Amino acid sequence: MIVVMEPSATGGQIDAVVSRVKDLGLGAHLSAGEERTIIGVVGTSPLPPTLDEMLEVYPGVERVLRVTKKYKLSGWDFHPRKTRIPVLDFEIGGDEVIVIAGPCSVESEEQTLATARAVKAAGAKILRGGAYKPRTSPYEFRGLGTRGLEILAQARAETGLAIITEVMTPADVETIAPYTDIFQIGARNCQNYYLLEEVGKAGKPVMLKRGMSMTIEEWLLAAEYVLSQDNPNVMFCERGIRTYETQTRNTFDVAAVPVVQRLSHLPILVDPSHASGKRPFVGPLALAGVAAGADGLMIEVHPNPDHALSDGNQSLNFAEFDELMPRLSAVAAAVGRRVESGATVAR
Amino acid sequence: MIVVMEPSATGGQIDAVVSRVKDLGLGAHLSAGEERTIIGVVGTSPLPPTLDEMLEVYPGVERVLRVTKKYKLSGWDFHPRKTRIPVLDFEIGGDEVIVIAGPCSVESEEQTLATARAVKAAGAKILRGGAYKPRTSPYEFRGLGTRGLEILAQARAETGLAIITEVMTPADVETIAPYTDIFQIGARNCQNYYLLEEVGKAGKPVMLKRGMSMTIEEWLLAAEYVLSQDNPNVMFCERGIRTYETQTRNTFDVAAVPVVQRLSHLPILVDPSHASGKRPFVGPLALAGVAAGADGLMIEVHPNPDHALSDGNQSLNFAEFDELMPRLSAVAAAVGRRVESGATVAR
C-alpha cells in the first residue's frame, strides 16, 4: 500500500502516519521526493482490508493507493488453473459453452415439462425455472414455491437436464438443495452475505448474477463469501448493469466476460434475456456473448411468451430458440469453442 | 394503460391485443388516428401489475404506457396526510429535523457510550451503531453481534437516546427487536423482500436506505413490502447513488428529498456520511439536505475516527459534530424547520 502525502504535509503529519503503520506491526518505507513524500506500507501477511480507509483520514494524506487485490480465492494468484465445475455428466468452464434455458417462473407442470423437452431437444444442458421469484412490487406473481420445485424435479427425471433455480433467503437453502443442481443467487441478492455463506455451506455449485450496479471487483469479493466456505464451484453470470440508456432493460456489459476471465479462474456466463429485456435483442446479445468467450448462456424460453406470468417480453418461444441454437454453435466454432445444438447432435 | 400500435400494425394484430385484454376481464377502447391506432385499457379494479410487459410482446405493439402508479400504500392517493412516526417522546416527519448520530460499528462499550453522551449533548435524538455489519469483503470486521446490541441497550438506558441498528437477515429480526427502536435496512438489502416483510411484521419503525442504483419508484415499491404487513411506520434515507464520479464515495441525490415528498407521505432522511464518504464533505451535504427539506439526518460520529474499525474516513469527531449542529439549526430555521442543537438547548 502506498500513502501519498500532500505537497504541504508537515513532518509531524508524516510521522503520525508512520507511527500508526508501525503500531499495526507493519513496515513503512519513506521516499521523500522534491515535491512530496510517499510512504510505502509493507507487511509479511495480508494487510488489514480497510487499511486504506484508515490511513486516508490522516491530516496531510492526499491519497492511499492499494497495490494488492482485495480478493484472494477467486483470483489467479492462488489458483493458476481455470475452474471446471462438474454438473451431472458435463462441465462448466471447459471447451463446451453450456446453454441454460427455460421459463422465468415455473407456472405449471405442463408449461415446465413442455419447455424442458423443447430446450433439451435443441441442445440445452440445464433447465432454469424460478419457484421463488423476487419481484419489485409485492403485488406481482411470486412463484409456486415447493410445488414449483417438485415440477422441476419431474422435468429433471424425465429429460435428464440439470436444474438451476434461485434461492432468495438463507432459510430456503435446505428446502431447495435436494431439487437443484446449481443454486442461483439473483442480482438483488448479490450482496446478501448471509445467503452467500449459506449456499456456500450447502456444497452445490453456485451461480452469482451480477448486481444492478456492482463493480467487477465487488463481484469477485461476493464470490469470496462462497469460496471461503470451502465451496470451490462458483460461476458468474453477467446480466446487464443499470445505466441511463432505456432502449434495453439493462446495459449488457459484454466486456465483463474477458475482464473476469483475466482476473479470475472461475467460469462466467451471460444472460442475454435479462440484459436486453426485449425479445428481438436476445439473439444478437447471445451471439455476442459467445464471441466474447462466455463459458455459458442463460436464456429464457417459454411455450407461449404472450401469456407468461413474468418476463414474457424477453422470452423466446420454442421456434425462436430452435433457430438460435445452430447460430450459437456456428459462432462458438468460429472462436474455438462448441455449443451442442440439436442440429449438431442430430448429425 | 395505453397500448400504442405501430403505424404498420394490421387489423389482426390489433384484434389480438383487444381480445387478450378482454380475456382478462378488462375493457379496451380503440382510438384510430390517421397515423396509428391507440388502445386504452380500462378496468374497475387495479390492473395486473405486469400487464404492460404482457402486452408489449404482441406483434404490432410499439409501446405500452402505464398511466397509473404501481405503488399504492406509500403514495398520497390513499393517505393524504404526511406520516409522523412516533419514537420515544418525539416524532419523525414533523417540524423538527431529527438527527441520528453515532459510530458506523459498535466497537466497544467505551467507544459507544462516549459517543452516545457526546451526540446527546450536541442535540441528537437517536443513536446509530452497527452490531451486524455488511462488508463487501468477507475478510473485514463484521460487527460484535449480540454483544453490540447489549452495548446499545446500555447507551439507551444511560442517555435516553433512541436506538437504530441494521438488520441483515430475517432470522435476526427477533433477536434485534428488543434492543432497537428503529430497524435499519441497508442499501445492499433494499430489495431483500423476505427481510422487508419480516421487519414489517415486527411492528417497529423501519428506515429503508436507498439501494446503490435504485430508482425512486423501486424505493417506494420496497416500502410497500413493509407497509403491506400493516406496519405504517416506514421512513426513507437517501445515502447517495452510484455514478461514474469518484471524487465522492457516492453521488448524493439531494433532489430525492423533494421528489419523495411529492410522491409519498412517508418521511425522508439523508445520510451525508455515506453519500460523501469523506469527512470534509459531510457538513456541506448535511446542510444541503436540511435546506432541501429533509425530515432528518444520519451522521457518523466516532471518538477517534483515525482508529475506527470501519468508515473512519467519513466519520466526524466530537468537536466536528458539535460545531456542525448549530449550523444545521440555523439552516433549519431558515427553511421553517428546527434542529435542536445542544447550543440551542443550552440557551
Next chain:
Amino acid sequence: MIVVMEPSATGGQIDAVVSRVKDLGLGAHLSAGEERTIIGVVGTSPLPPTLDEMLEVYPGVERVLRVTKKYKLSGWDFHPRKTRIPVLDFEIGGDEVIVIAGPCSVESEEQTLATARAVKAAGAKILRGGAYKPRTSPYEFRGLGTRGLEILAQARAETGLAIITEVMTPADVETIAPYTDIFQIGARNCQNYYLLEEVGKAGKPVMLKRGMSMTIEEWLLAAEYVLSQDNPNVMFCERGIRTYETQTRNTFDVAAVPVVQRLSHLPILVDPSHASGKRPFVGPLALAGVAAGADGLMIEVHPNPDHALSDGNQSLNFAEFDELMPRLSAVAAAVGRRVESGATVAR
C-alpha cells in the same frame, strides 16, 4: 401525444390544456375514465417538437406521453431500405463488415505508411488517423494538423485505402475535405450542432461516434442534423458509454448494434479500442461486435504501441491485428456476413 391528467385535476384545468392545444391548431380528444381524464392530441402534420414540455407544466397534468418519434430522416418510416454508403469501390452497410484500422494519431510519415501497408495487407479497407486530436488536457499532444493530412493523403495514394479522420470545428471542414473520404465526428463533439451541419453540407460520408452518455435517441437526432443538409451518408459508431465500472475505459454497449438497426436504416460500426481502452480486451469486443451484427469495426493499430503518443494502451501491434482478422472473418461467416481478412484474400 397523450396528456394524462391527475386524478384530482379540475374541469378548469382540463379545459386549459384543451384550449392551449386548440390554439396551436391541433385537435384534442377527451377520454374520461373512472379514475382520471386522458387527452389525446392529434394533428395532421408533425407536432411541435417541444409540445410535451409545454403541456407538462400545466396545473393538473401528471404526465405527457409522446407517441410519435422525434427523429424522422434516420428512422425506417420514411426510408424503408437499409442505407449503403459508397466509399471508393466498396460499400458500408452491405454484407461485408468493413474494417477501419490505423493509429490514434498521425505521428510521422514512417509510422503512418507502415501502418497503412500492414492493415491493408491484413484486409482493412479504410485507414484511420488523427491529424487534429481532442485531448482532455491542453498539455497533451494535439496532432500534426495539415502535415498530418498530407501524410494521410500519401498513405491513400500508395495503398488505395480510403481515409477517415476527425474534424473538430466547423472552420476546419473545408481544409480537411480534400484529404478524407469520411468525416469522423468524435464523442466530445456529438452534440456540436454547428459542426454537424457543416460536415453535412460538405457532402462526404460522416461517421458519428456516440457521446460519452448519449442516449440512442439523441444519437439519431444528432444524425438528423447531418441528414437534414441533404447528406444521406451517415453512419454510427458505438465506442462505449460512461458508467461506474472502471475495469474498462468505457462500457461497450454492444446492444446498441441491434437497437440502432431496429430504429434506423443507417449503418452502425463499433470501436472496440476506445470501448475497452485496454489491449487484451480489444479482440473479444471486436468479435462480439461482429457477432451482434455490426456493419463495421474501427480498430487502433500502431507499429509500436509502447511508444505511441496517444492511446498506446489500447492499440494493437501489427502481429496482433494480423492474428485478429481471420478470427473476425470466421465469426462474420458464422452470422452470414464477411470480413475480407488478408488470409481470405490470399487464398
Next chain:
Amino acid sequence: MIVVMEPSATGGQIDAVVSRVKDLGLGAHLSAGEERTIIGVVGTSPLPPTLDEMLEVYPGVERVLRVTKKYKLSGWDFHPRKTRIPVLDFEIGGDEVIVIAGPCSVESEEQTLATARAVKAAGAKILRGGAYKPRTSPYEFRGLGTRGLEILAQARAETGLAIITEVMTPADVETIAPYTDIFQIGARNCQNYYLLEEVGKAGKPVMLKRGMSMTIEEWLLAAEYVLSQDNPNVMFCERGIRTYETQTRNTFDVAAVPVVQRLSHLPILVDPSHASGKRPFVGPLALAGVAAGADGLMIEVHPNPDHALSDGNQSLNFAEFDELMPRLSAVAAAVGRRVESGATVAR
C-alpha cells in the same frame, strides 16, 4: 508516478520499463518488495501527461498510479487565494452569493425586458438569456441570433443587470463579445476545445457548465484550456449529471460544490433549473446549493412559463421567483453568506 509490476514480472520486464523511463530523461527508483516490485518515476519538471498510458502497456505492468494532478492553473498549488471575478460593480467568488436569472431563450423584447425588470427587483445581479440555443433536435426553436443579442443589450441598458449568454461555436465569439459580460459554455460544448480557447482569448469571464457525464477532474482540465489563454476569470456551474434516475431531468450533484472548492480556487455556481427540469424542485435545489456553499445560482425565470418556447417546465414565473429570493437570503445568512433579495434591499 508509480509503476506497480505484477508479482510474476520478470527482471527483463522491469528493466524495459526502467529504460523507457530513463529514455524520457526521468529517474526511476526501484523498490523490490517480497511480493512484487514497484518503480517510482521522478522528474524535475512536469511529467509527460500521458506517461501513465504509455507505461501501462508494458508487459509485466499491473497498474500505473499517477501521484500528481493533471490540472495546474485551476488548482490551489499555484494560486493559493480564491479567485474573485469582477463583473460590473460586483464580484463572483466573494461573500455574496450572486443570482443569475432570466429566460432560457430570448423570445421577444417584451418577454426579455419584463423578465429583466422583475428579476432585478427581486435581487438578481445578472440576466441570462439564450440568443443561440443548442437543441437536441434540429426541428426545435434555435434562438433569435443577433436580434436576441440586441434585446439583451437593451435589457442591460435599462436595468443595469450584467448579461450572460451562451456561445456555441468559435466563429460567434467575436459577434457576441460586445453584448455579453460573461460567456456561457453549455454542457454539450464542455469539451469543445477550440471554443474554450477562443472564449479564453476574448478576455471576458467564462462560465463552464459541467458536461452531462463529465468528471470533476475533466471539468478542471477544461478550465485549463481557458486559463492557459491568460484569462483568469473562469467559473464553474453544476447543472446535474446524467444517471439512471428519471424523476428529475438530471441528477444534481450538490457535492460538486465543496469538492470543486477543495480542488480549485475558481468559483462554482449551481443551476437548479436544468438540474431538476421540473418547477416544483427548483426551489429546494436552489436552497440546497446555497447551503452547500455555492458562489452563485442560475435560475430560469419566464413571464409565462406555460407559453415558453423552451424549458417552460423548469422555469419559475415572477411570483415564484419573488417568493424564493428571501428564502435564499435566509439560508445564505445561515451559512455566513448573503443573497441580496429584493426584500432585503427594500429594508
